[in-house]
């Protein structure tokens with residue numbers, strides 16, 4: 381090979397190397413989504429972990445009730461992308477009420493749930509499919525529908541690492557061992573027919589606070605977590621102690637819903653008490669979703685009435701709670 385040919389080859393190789401490195405650097409910085417980074421989640425001991433067995437904390441928003449316009453209008457690609465890219469959410473909860481005009485009363489709400497899941501798949505964030513029992517306090521009231529629903533969801537989406545199932549939002553006036561546990565066994569069995577791996581969150585008694593009671597008689601099976609919900613104005617140290625107790629019993633806890641208000645979802649907000657909770661959850665790498673992404677005129681909503689459905693909100697479109705949550709999430713506090 382002559383000298384000119386040799387030089388040309390050296391120059392070409394340098395060019396290729398430069399293109400390779402700049403290309404790969406920019407794609408990892410900009411294009412790696414939370415799900416690409418973390419893959420299939422799993423529970424190890426009492427801790428949620430990623431595919432590489434490293435502890436992970438998911439943080440994000442719960443929708444408002446999807447049967448209502450105040451909640452459903454924010455389930456669109458632009459809004460959830462805005463929350464992923466500007467508020468750093470890596471999880472999103474789709475609150476599908478069963479009663480109060482929800483799935484049992486009008487199954488059309490399922491379209492919004494599916495839309496939300498498909499957006500989560502595109503955006504590479506985790507999506508919680510929440511069977512949001514509330515006035516129907518006992519999950520057994522609609523157990524047959526729940527079994528059928530979750531079997532259908534696991535068949536459709538179980539192959540994607542994005543999916544998390546929450547099988548009963550907030551049971552109350554029922555007992556863990558006698559009522560909730562057998563319900564959970566049936567629903568888990570239905571999900572596991574099609575999806576052997578994704579995380580399943582099980583609600584607990586007293587509006588999903590009694591994780592301690594559940595942990596004394598836990599379910600058998602893998603990748604199961606127990607729901608602990610709190611409202612900062614109503615629930616504090618004693619609820620954190622219930623969580624500590626469950627974790628000592630080797631049960632994994634997911635705070636799939638919490639609010640800055642009292643348990644009514646309205647009235648004053650309690651940012652100092654909420655910050656104590658947030659620090660506790662971060663220290664223990666406990667995942668959470670805040671209630672709620674919606675513009676109902678109530679203080680637990682993060683948006684003021686009429687806020688842009690596509691995100692990109694000004695401060696005037698955020699409530700006090702919204703500004704607080706935005707700071708916590710976007711500055712990784």
Ligand code: DCB
Pocket residue numbers: 480514549550587614637643644645671676678680
């Ligand atoms: C939970 C529910 C959630 C509820 C919020 C705030 O309920 F999971 O669905 O959301 O916490 O209360 C509220 C909405 C309202 C709506 C109402 C009924 O923000 O706009 O009108 O649902 O659909 C809890 C949580 C804790 C307790 C009681 C309730 N508690 N509860 O500890 O007593 O009765 O709804």
